[in-house]
Amino acid sequence: MRYLLPSLILVALMAMLMLRGFVHSEILADHRVQPEAAADRVPEKILEGGPVIDTRGDSPTSLEMPKQRLVLTFDDGPDPKWTPKVLDVLKQHNAHAVFFVTGTMASRYPDLVERMVQDGHEVGLHTFNHPDLSLQSQRRIDWELSQNQLALAGAAGIRTSLFRPPYSSFADAMDNKSWPVTEYIGSRGYITIVNNTDSEDWRKPGVDEIIRRATPKGSEGAIVLMHDSGGDRHQTVEALDSLLPQMKKRGYEFDNLTEALGSPSAHTQVTGLDLWKGKAWVYAVQASENTTSVLVVGLAVIGVLVFARFGLMLLLSGVHARRVRRRDFRWGPRPVTEPVSVLVPAYNEAKCIENTVRSLMASRHPIEVIVIDDGSSDGTARIVEGLRLPNVRVVRQLNAGKPAALNRGVANARYDLIVMMDGDTVFEPGTVGELVQPFADPSVGAVAGNAKVGNKDSLIGAWQHIEYVMGFNLDRRMYDILRCMPTIPGAVGAFRRSALERVGGMSDDTLAEDTDITMAMHRDGWRVVYAENARAWTEAPESVQQLWSQRYRWSYGTMQAIWKHRRALIEKGPSGRFGRVGLPLVSLFMVVAPLLAPLIDVFLLYGLFFGPTEKTIGAWLGVLAIQAVCAAYAFRLDRERMTHLISLPLQQLLYRQLMYVVLLQSWITALTGGRLRWQKLRRTGVVGSAPGSVPGGASGSVPGSVPVQRSASGNDRRPVG
Amino acid sequence: MTHGYRDGYTDGHASGPGGAPDPSANPYWNAYEETYGTPPATQGMPGAQGMPGAQGMPATAAFPQQQQQQQPQWADETRPLPQASAPTPAWAQAAAPPGHAAGIPDSVLDPALNPALDTALTPSSTPAPAVPKKPKKPGGGGGRDRYLDLLRSLALVRVVVYHLFGWAWLTVLFPSMGVMFALAGSLMARSLNRPAWGVIRGRIRRLLPPLWAFSVVVLAMMFVGGWNPSKDDDGLGWLGLINYIIPIGAPPYPWQIGSKSGLLEDTWAVQAAGPLWYLRAYLWFVIASPLLLWAFRRVPWATLLAPLALTAVVGTGLVKIPGETGNAVTDFAVYGSCWILGMAHHEGLLRQIPRYVVVSCAALVMAFGLWWASGHLGPDGWDLNDIPLAQATWSFGFVAILLQYSPSWQELPGRLARWDKLVTLSNNRAVTIYLWHNLLIMATVPILDRLYELPFMDDRLTGALDTTYLLWMFVLVWPLIALSIVGVGWIEDLAAKRSPRLWPDGSKKRGSNRARARGRGRAR
Incomplete structure (x- = not known):
């Protein structure tokens, strides 16, 4: 179910795109033309006969045009620009003509087809997407005809019995390759119309030349070939404008074909199911055209x-790195040396709590450690007590969620600077000291540390490693400069007690209490900064399942937090500043942009299969190269080894998609049931789909598997903004 | 992230066969060792040797669950943390106790394409010794690496489907041949801890009798059809027929035999004998294996990549070796890397490289393969079989990823479990299925053509049958394959010096007699 809706949306988008490509002759188009062949198997009377070829019966016959009748025929239309002009000219001179429309163009511009019929012109088939039928299978020919009729029915509610084969000319040009097709088409009930005079207007030979070529000798009747589509047709329109009065003076009449022959109309009304099928088809094509226009705009937006x-990240992170790495850079007049309270909220962390606490013991900064056991059932608290370490206290509470545990920890903390970390995170000896240095600046209310992935040898770990390094070294530096850091990672962050108290401590209004508190800090006027050397090692989810539930919580929680703090948009003071600068920026980059990101892949797939494949791959590689440059810069800032970047191409092909499907699901939740759950989401902090409370993970029973991420409940770190 | 069991069997190799318990004490030791190497010295349950990786930690007996789990590995090579970076030694966490393999005697049966068992096995009629039994799903293959078995089954099915429908994209979807050679290479490397000559002899002995059975039938059909090998232009004449006995070259066959109106298509000989190149390639790989393994242990990377380089030379038209020798060299080069990759898998090389490196590099190699293929499309488009370098690189990358993730299943997990019997059966009869499938595909045609003679076949039904013909072939070929398993499959058992069985799908528990009876019942 979780994949169903997002993937349905993607499939629908893809289908729309394909339909569009289809009626734009990007898919299934066949531009081959049969070379000329011998004509010894074409009946003599056809070669020497007229342009109206009837092969419906047993013996083929052909008809000549009566004298002083000129039947203008326009191929390949309708065209949105030139067909209306042609129609206008014809109307002006009270002339009727025949339009041989292709199915693709008729589907795209149904209104023009309808107007042709209303103006008294006749419409004939010119296949669906203009292949040389002598190269096609019988099945394809059938399809070309029926699909063309379908488009016609949808556009004008009629069927027609007139047909002109693509790439055709005069009757005497029939050859052994095209004649069997003509015979076959006759057997399907169509009359094939070729022509007597070819204006060759597609060559744009000039108005006079078009007229000269179109004009028959003496007072002969003729079928004239012209085009109303396929390029600039202003010569055709101008030629018509003078040809019509000129020929009328010579006594010619301009009728449509059946009028000229004095036979019943070639049109028949379509009713019932066929009509609805046609209408549905035309509607679908219109929808795909519109959707595609929207998609293209979306793609442009996402590209920008x-x-x-x-650009912003590279620029601002460079600025940030230069600033904080200057030799004389100091946060305040003197370094922070006062002791710090470290809060470790833990829920069923038996496997790692010992590592966590022992890593804190090596801290070079004076600390006290408070482990808040949030009702663990696996003896987490006893493990810590069993260590008998000085300066480590255990506080127990009934399971009440991470925000409550943190608040309890704050209440129990002795000191004014408070560091928060996760029960499965490991600090370096210098981490706490580095993390609290920014508090030398009295305006700093909170500090985000640098969370790093510990298990980065697996593929999914390597991907997250890249993501974390980029997220911390580019995103967070940028947000630091812009003063709108959206999130202090739960794995490593520090707060000033006075600031925490002013904003009312942690809240369980959202699934992402760390984003929530950070935004609250901004609104209260505190600065939130990034301390690059405060490194914490955390274990990233090892399975797609766990990653999914973690990210789902993050992205949904972020949306909740943005929604919760929406009033900042209209407030005054620092809150307003954050609301009008930070909040839109965060929404744009974290909520809107990822939502449009799938477009890149949809267009990539489309371009790969139907479009200009090489250009598509080239463009993708170009974007990849830019990503790689950014990632490499981030890695250099963090002094990380570049080897992990080798998994960047695959990350772009697999991981990013996973992330936006998660985001799409969050959107769906937010738009459908989100508000209902708003206040219920406390205590466990696990959303419906989170596999959560499986201590040791579902794979615990599989021998040899690495211990998986600790239960997701209530202690999800959120290191990356 | 599979430590445990794989480490288990490598440890076993380290201690060498000499370290194995006395086989006479437990007849199933052989089987277990064949399949998994000697288990680690500690045969106790995991955790009995305490908590590795817990140096400096107080006893944690109060929390028994800790003994079941490994310590997390935070170790970061750049910045080791004082406590957290204590390496987690691989320990015998999941090394199966001996009873594991012994639980089901069937487990000793290795697929014949990759026969791991050459030594005489204790007949399964020996009463089962009292070994600790593990609860096991009925029919579970037990003791075997079911992941590899599953891959082999998939490869076989893919080959049959590909030969039937001829869809070129199947070669991209799942490069069967590369997978088969890699699995065979892995098993070969495992067996080669014994004297090489015996291993090679055993492999060949298990390969030939099934081939002979096939050769007799096909040759008889060809001669009845009027084939005269001496009239072949580019063949060795009658001498070439020796390849039907020992496939040192691909056996010759006439390009056209019989008439178009005959019972079988006039290209049936091509179709039937065409796949025999695999046996030739397999034979040469087996013979070359001791050398390859020796080279691999000295210069692993060079040995691993050398066949790819060779493919780039002989598979791209750069250097052209004419005739059957050229084919043999090209095949050897194209699949050589897969074979050696299998050896690397067994030797543990793949485990030493971080997974993300393997997968990412493999993806790049595969991307190169696709790119190369796109510029060198063959007559069937994206059919990699016609594009040696693309086939070599794509298969190499594909196999590297499959083997890197190799989870070493003791039994098929979850929903896959329902395929257990089919997987076991197809693995036990892999040679039979491979040899006969193409002839059987051809045989479906005269059978299906009978349908046209049915009295109620009107135009509509005939048309429907025409359009769905391939589908019916696909439906029909499986019963025919089942028949061939019953009919000639037992030769594989004879070749392996086992008592023949009709339907070895692993559904028996103890005692070959009962099993045979059941097998027979099933076969009917």
Whole structure:
């Protein structure tokens, strides 16, 4: 179910795109033309006969045009620009003509087809997407005809019995390859119309030349070939404008074909199911055209956003790194040396709590450690007590969720600087000291540390490693400069007690209490900064399942937090500043942009299969190269080894998609049932789909598997903004 | 992230066969060792040797669950943390106790394409010794690496489907041949801890009798059809027929035999004998294996990549070796890397490289393969079989990823479990299925053509049958394959010096007699 809706949306988008490509002759188009062949198997009377070829019966016959009748025929239309002009000219001179429309164009511009019929013109088939039928199978020919009729029915509610084969000319040009097709088409009930005079207007030979070529000798009747589509047709329109009065003066009449022959109309009304099928088809094509236009705009937006973001990140993170790495850089007049309270909320962390606490013991900064056991059932608290370490206290509470545990920890903390970390995170000896240095600046209310992935040898770990390094070294530096850091990671963050108290401590209004508190800090006027050297090692989810539930919580929680703090948009003071600068920026980059990101892949797939494949791959590689440059810069800032970047191409092909499907699901939740759950989401902090409370994970029973991420309940770190 | 069991069997190799318990004490030791190497010295349950990786930690007996789990590995090579970076030694966590393999005697049966068992096995009629039994799903293959078995089954099915429908994209979807050679290479490397000559002899002995059975039938049909090998232009004449006995080259066959109106298509000989190149390639790989393994242990990377380089030379038209020798060299080069990759898998090389490196590099190699293929499309488009370098690189990358993830299943997990019997059966009869499938595909045609003679076949039904013909072939070929398993499959058992069985799908528990009876019942 979780994949169903997002994938349905993607499939629908893809289908729309394909339909569009289909009626734009990007899919299934066949531009081959049969070379000329011998004509010894074409009946003599056809070769020497007229342009109206009737092969419906047993013996083929052909008809000549009566004298002083000129039947204008226009191929390949309708065209949105030139067909209306042709129709206008014809109307002006009270002339009727025949339009041989292709199915693709008729589907795209049904209104024009309808107007042709209303103006008294006749419409004939010119296949669906204009292949040389002598190269096609019988099945394809059938399909070309029926699909063309379908489009016609949808556009004008009629069927027609007139047909002109693509690439055709005069009757004497029939050859051994095209004649069997003509015979076959006759057997399907169509009359094939070729022509007597070819204006060759597609060559754009000039108005006079078009007229000269179109004009028959003496007072002969003729079928004239012209085009109303396929390029600039202003010569055709101008030629018509003078040809019509000129020929009328010579006594010619301009009728449509059946009028000229004095036979019943070639049109028949379509009713019932066929009509509805046609209408549905035309409607679908219209929808795909519109959707595609929207998609293209979306793609442009996402492109601009992506590149703007990359540019901004590179620029601002460079500025940030230069600033904090200056030799004389100091946060305040003197370094922070006062002791710090470290809060470790833990829920069923038996496997790692010992590592966590022992890593804190090596801290070079004076600390006290408070482990808040949030009702664990696996003896987490006893493990810590069993260590008998000085400066480590255990506080127990009934399971009440991470925000409550943190608040309890704050209440129990002795000191004014408070560091929060997760029960499965490991600090370096210098982490706490580095993390609290920014508090030398009295305006700093909270500090985000640098969370790093510990298990980065697996593929999914390597991907997250890249993501974390980029997220911390580019995103967070940028947000630091812009003063709108959206999230202090739960794995490593520090707060000033006075600031925490002013904003009312942690809240369980949202699934992402760390984003929530950070936004609250901004609104209260505190600065939130990034301390690059405060590294914490955390274990990233090892399975798609766990990653999914973690990210689902993050992205949904972020949406909740943005929604919760929406009033900042209209407030005054620092809150308003954050609301009008930070909040839109965060929404744009974290909520809107990822939502449009799938477009890149949809267009990539489409381009790969139908479009200009090489250009598509080239463009993708170009974007990849930009990503790689950004990632490499981030890795250099963090002094990380570049080897992990080798998994960047695959990350772009697999991981990113997973992330936006998660985001799409969050959107769906937010738009459908989100508000209902708003206040219920406390205590466990596990959303419906989270596999959560399986201590040791579902794979615990599989021998040899690495211990999986600890239960997702209530202690999800959120290191990456 | 599979430690445990795989480490288990490598440890076993380290201690060498000499370290194995006395086989006479437990007849199933052989089987277990054949399949998994000697288990680690500690035969106790995991955890009995305490908590590795817990140096400096107080006793944690109060929390028994800790003994079941490994310590997390935070170790970061750049910045080791004082406590957290204590390496987690691989320990015998999941090394199966001996009873594991012994639980089901069937487990000793290795697929014949990749026969791991050459030594005489204790007949399964020996009463089962009292070994600790593990609860096991009925029919579970037990003791075997079911993941590899599953891959082999998939490869076989893919080959049959591909030969039937001829869909070129199947070669991209799942490069069967590369997978089969890799699995065979892995098993070969495992067996080669014994004297090489015996291993090679055993492999060949298990390969030939099934081939002979097939050769007799096909040759008889060809001669009845009027084939005269001496009239072949580019063949060795009658001498070439020796390849039907020992496939040192691909056996010759006439390009056209019989008439178009005959019972079988006039290209049936091509179709039937065409796949025999695999046996030739397999034979040469087996013979070359001791050398390859020796080279691999000295210069692993060079040995692993050398066949790819060779493919780039002989598979791209750069250097052209004419005739059957050229084919043999090209096949050897194209699949050589897969074979050696199988050896690397067994030797543990793949485990030493971080997974993300393997997968990412494999993806790049595969991307190169696709790119190369796109510029060198053959007569069937994306059919990699016609594009040696693309086939070599794509298969190499594909197999590397499959083997890197190799989870070493003791039994098929979850929903896959329902395929257990089919997987076991197809693995036990892999040679039979491979040899005969193409002839059987051809045989479906005259059978299906009978349908046209049915009295109620009107135009509509005839048309429907025409359009769905391939589908019916696909439906029909499986019963025919089942028949061939019953009919000639037992030769594989004879070749392996086992008592023949009709339907070895692993559904028996103890005692071959009962099993045979049941097998027979099933076969009917």
